Amino acid sequence: MAILVVGSIALDTIETPFGKREDILGGSATYFSYAASFFDKVCLVGVVGEDFPQEHIDLLKSRWINTEGLQVIKGKTFRWIGSYEGDMDIATTHSTCLNVFETFQPIIPKKYRDLDIVFLANIDPDLQIGVLSQVNKPRLTICDTMNLWISIKKDSLTKLLGMVDIAVMNEGEARMYANTPNLIKAARHVLKQGPKYVVIKKGENGAMIMSDQFFFTMPGFPIEDVRDPTGAGDTFAGGFVGYLSKSGKVDKASLKKALVYGSVMAAFNVEDFSLDRMKRLDDREIEDRYLEYVNLTNFHF
Amino acid sequence: MAILVVGSIALDTIETPFGKREDILGGSATYFSYAASFFDKVCLVGVVGEDFPQEHIDLLKSRWINTEGLQVIKGKTFRWIGSYEGDMDIATTHSTCLNVFETFQPIIPKKYRDLDIVFLANIDPDLQIGVLSQVNKPRLTICDTMNLWISIKKDSLTKLLGMVDIAVMNEGEARMYANTPNLIKAARHVLKQGPKYVVIKKGENGAMIMSDQFFFTMPGFPIEDVRDPTGAGDTFAGGFVGYLSKSGKVDKASLKKALVYGSVMAAFNVEDFSLDRMKRLDDREIEDRYLEYVNLTNFHF
Numbered sequence: 001m002a003i004l005v006v007g008s009i010a011l012d013t014i015e016t017p018f019g020k021r022e023d024i025l026g027g028s029a030t031y032f033s034y035a036a037s038f039f040d041k042v043c044l045v046g047v048v049g050e051d052f053p054q055e056h057i058d059l060l061k062s063r064w065i066n067t068e069g070l071q072v073i074k075g076k077t078f079r080w081i082g083s084y085e086g087d088m089d090i091a092t093t094h095s096t097c098l099n100v101f102e103t104f105q106p107i108i109p110k111k112y113r114d115l116d117i118v119f120l121a122n123i124d125p126d127l128q129i130g131v132l133s134q135v136n137k138p139r140l141t142i143c144d145t146m147n148l149w150i151s152i153k154k155d156s157l158t159k160l161l162g163m164v165d166i167a168v169m170n171e172g173e174a175r176m177y178a179n180t181p182n183l184i185k186a187a188r189h190v191l192k193q194g195p196k197y198v199v200i201k202k203g204e205n206g207a208m209i210m211s212d213q214f215f216f217t218m219p220g221f222p223i224e225d226v227r228d229p230t231g232a233g234d235t236f237a238g239g240f241v242g243y244l245s246k247s248g249k250v251d252k253a254s255l256k257k258a259l260v261y262g263s264v265m266a267a268f269n270v271e272d273f274s275l276d277r278m279k280r281l282d283d284r285e286i287e288d289r290y291l292e293y294v295n296l297t298n299f300h301f
Numbered sequence: 302m303a304i305l306v307v308g309s310i311a312l313d314t315i316e317t318p319f320g321k322r323e324d325i326l327g328g329s330a331t332y333f334s335y336a337a338s339f340f341d342k343v344c345l346v347g348v349v350g351e352d353f354p355q356e357h358i359d360l361l362k363s364r365w366i367n368t369e370g371l372q373v374i375k376g377k378t379f380r381w382i383g384s385y386e387g388d389m390d391i392a393t394t395h396s397t398c399l400n401v402f403e404t405f406q407p408i409i410p411k412k413y414r415d416l417d418i419v420f421l422a423n424i425d426p427d428l429q430i431g432v433l434s435q436v437n438k439p440r441l442t443i444c445d446t447m448n449l450w451i452s453i454k455k456d457s458l459t460k461l462l463g464m465v466d467i468a469v470m471n472e473g474e475a476r477m478y479a480n481t482p483n484l485i486k487a488a489r490h491v492l493k494q495g496p497k498y499v500v501i502k503k504g505e506n507g508a509m510i511m512s513d514q515f516f517f518t519m520p521g522f523p524i525e526d527v528r529d530p531t532g533a534g535d536t537f538a539g540g541f542v543g544y545l546s547k548s549g550k551v552d553k554a555s556l557k558k559a560l561v562y563g564s565v566m567a568a569f570n571v572e573d574f575s576l577d578r579m580k581r582l583d584d585r586e587i588e589d590r591y592l593e594y595v596n597l598t599n600f601h602f
Contacts, residue, residue: 087482181388183505184525204484205506206520217520217597219507224485256600296518297598299557 001139001245002041005029006106006131007121007234008078009046009070014273015083018227024274025056026080028121028144031231034275035238035265036119037063038286040245043112045069045131049077049100059279069109075100088229089203108134119241120164121234122146125156132163140250142166142241144233150177162194165250168237170201183208197255199240201233207259216256221267221293228273232266235278239265264289302440302546303342306330307407307432308422308535309379310347310371315574316384319528325575326357327381329422329445332532335576336539336566337420338364339587341546344413346370346432350378350401360580370410376401389530390504409435420542421465422535423447426457433464441551443467443542445534451478463495466551469538471502484509498556500541502534508560517557522568522594529574533567536579540566565590 007029013022033042043066052072060067078101081094106127113135120128120143128143141164149157150173157177161167167190171183178189183200187210190198197211204226208217240262247254264286271277308330314323334343344367353373361368379402382395407428414436421429421444429444442465450458451474458478462468468491472484479490484501488511491499498512505527509518541563548555565587572578 087476175388182525182527184523188525202506205503208520208523215523215597216600217523218600219509219518219520222485222509222516222518224483224489226483253600260600294601296516298601299517299519299554299561300595300599 001116001248002043003036003117003119003241003245004043004045004108004112004115004135004138005032005036005119005121006045006108006128007032007119007123007144008101009048009052010078010080011052012230012274013079013081014228014230016088016228016273017085019273021228021273023079025059026230026274027078028123028231028234030060031234031269031275032119032121032238032241033060033065034063034278035235035269036242036245037065037238038265038281038283039239039242039261042066042242043069043109043115045106045108045112047071047073047078047100047104049073049075052077059275066112069107069112071104071107073100082230084229088226091230106131106134116140117241117245118142119237120144120160121237122149125149125153125160128160129156129163140165140244142168142237144168144237145173147173147176158193161190164195166197166199167193167195168199168201168233168240170203170233174198174200184210199259201236203229203232206263207236209255209259214252214255216252216259218259218263219297221263221289222296223267223270226270229270230273231275232270235269236262236266239263260290260293261286264293302417302549303344304337304418304420304542304546305344305346305409305413305416305436305439306333306337306420306422307346307409307429308333308420308424308445309402310349310353311379311381312353313531313575314380314382315529315531317389317529317574318386320574322529322574324380326360327531327575328379329424329532329535331361332535332570332576333420333422333539333542334361334366335364335579336536336570337543337546338366338539339566339582339584340540340543340562343367343543344370344410344416346407346409346413348372348374348379348401348405350374350376353378360576370408370413372405372408374401383531385530389527392531407432407435417441418542418546419443420538421445421461422538423450426450426454426461429461430457430464441466441545443469443538445469445538446474448474448477459494462491465496467498467500468494468496469500469502469534469541471504471534475499475501485511500560502537504530504533507564508537510556510560515553515556517553517560519560519564520598522564522590523597524568524571527571530571531574532576533571536570537563537567540564561591561594562587565594
């Protein structure tokens with residue numbers, strides 16, 4: 001199968017207890033694409049400005065990510081400035097300059113419209129809905145979101161949830177959307193809006209997936225040296241959707257393993273700034289960490 | 302094997318979003334004993350005042366918990382008044398009246414001194430050390446603690462950590478003790494003080510156990526109706542130590558399963574106030590929930 005992803009591409013300036021980096025490659029679609037590319041073919045739709053370094057496009061291409069849907073338009077690339085402190089659980093946003101992203105209208109190239117899997121990375125839910133109207137009955141649709149859209153575009157988000165197969169949220173977003181502190185209740189509430197499955201990301205505490213008939217929960221892969229958590233959720237989604245695409249199935253067994261691969265990929269990503277750790281990553285390391293995860297969590301032997 | 306537990310016995314007044322209860326049975330040793338009693342024989346050492354209802358003692362006896370080490374002395378029983386809001390993650394203490402607990406000196410009855418397993422529930426670390434000086438080379442010693450002792454008796458706690466086989470802490474305490482936000486680093490720091498294993502409890506996010514050579518992590522059992530989290534950590538310890546005692550082994554396989562049983566027992570406990578849910582519990586339900594946990598977390602089939 002192959003994956004269409006639509007989302008943000010950004011230049012981030014990030015400060016963590018481990019240092020500061022300026023104008024480094026970021027964005028939801030970027031992290032997702034790069035992580036998913038270890039599993040299957042990815043076609044990227046997004047927008048950048050004229051200032052976007054060619055080396056970043058070359059980097060994506062080096063992973064066989066199709067960038068024909070990447071619009072390069074007049075103006076500056078989307079920029080985010082943020083920082084993390086202490087356990088780096090929560091990002092503090094210092095500035096968000098949408099720039100070319102402000103008027104972004106995703107245009108799905110004709111050759112992308114029949115792809116099997118569509119991942120709607122975190123952007124305005126109205127734009128996510130617009131993407132779904134351009135594609136031809138994908139086998140699997142997945143959306144992510146963020147707290148901003150729950151605050152200012154909840155109706156659009158609810159409409160979107162009724163149109164996708166899998167909703168991916170982090171625990172804070174799920175609680176906020178469902179207006180309940182209990183995560184199981186929150187997940188059930190999201191499911192009521194229409195998706196077959198809801199995936200709740202819990203950062204260092206792992207993730208869970210729920211449907212009406214099925215529930216799976218898992219701890220996070222323990223990481224001693226977290227340097228920059230930016231993109232962890234998108235990288236998780238990249239591993240999750242990437243594995244589903246590779247496996248060609250959306251059954252319980254595949255969904256569970258996909259969640260583990262998501263956690264494994266996110267665990268690599270947080271070990272360095274931007275995509276730096278993933279740039280050094282190979283398939284063997286992913287398999288090794290998957291097996292390490294099995295070993296760390298299996299209580300049957 | 303059999304377990305000696307020394308800790309607090311309290312009358313709690315608790316308010317959660319699900320109601321308020323006054324002077325209900327609580328205390329670290331109480332929750333621990335009751336949970337552990339589903340697995341093996343428990344001998345309890347603690348102190349209560351003359352106001353302590355006989356029905357509570359009868360309740361413990363009904364689970365074959367040996368209460369010969371329970372001192373009933375002049376004065377009032379230890380009382381705690383607390384409340385929880387929102388996701389009930391953190392207790393707000395409104396009042397702590399130590400009463401008879403203020404001058405408590407644990408005296409280990411002669412017939413308890415050769416027990417195989419000693420669990421030092423959360424009390425002053427100097428008293429915990431005093432207990433260890435009264436027993437004859439138990440096969441396994443485990444201690445719990447709380448943030449108060451990390452603040453005001455860190456040296457005594459560190460000394461205690463050098464004397465026990467397993468240290469049990471919650472994640473906040475581990476981070477506080479080790480002065481690092483990273484839980485893996487915190488666990489390593491605790492291990493450096495001497496215990497063979499450290500168990501980190503993470504509330505609804507499960508638990509982990511670490512030694513120099515071994516690491517196991519697990520998600521929490523998902524609970525939709527949390528009514529009162531009081532005693533969850535002690536109940537967890539009761540299931541954990543209880544299973545170790547029953548299995549008669551302290552190898553990796555037993556430690557992993559023990560952690561799962563701890564999580565299962567804690568998940569029952571939070572479903573009602575005081576020990577009310579555990580009072581209605583039977584062995585079959587525990588085994589059913591263990592199997593449900595296997596089903597919820599296993600990604601191999």
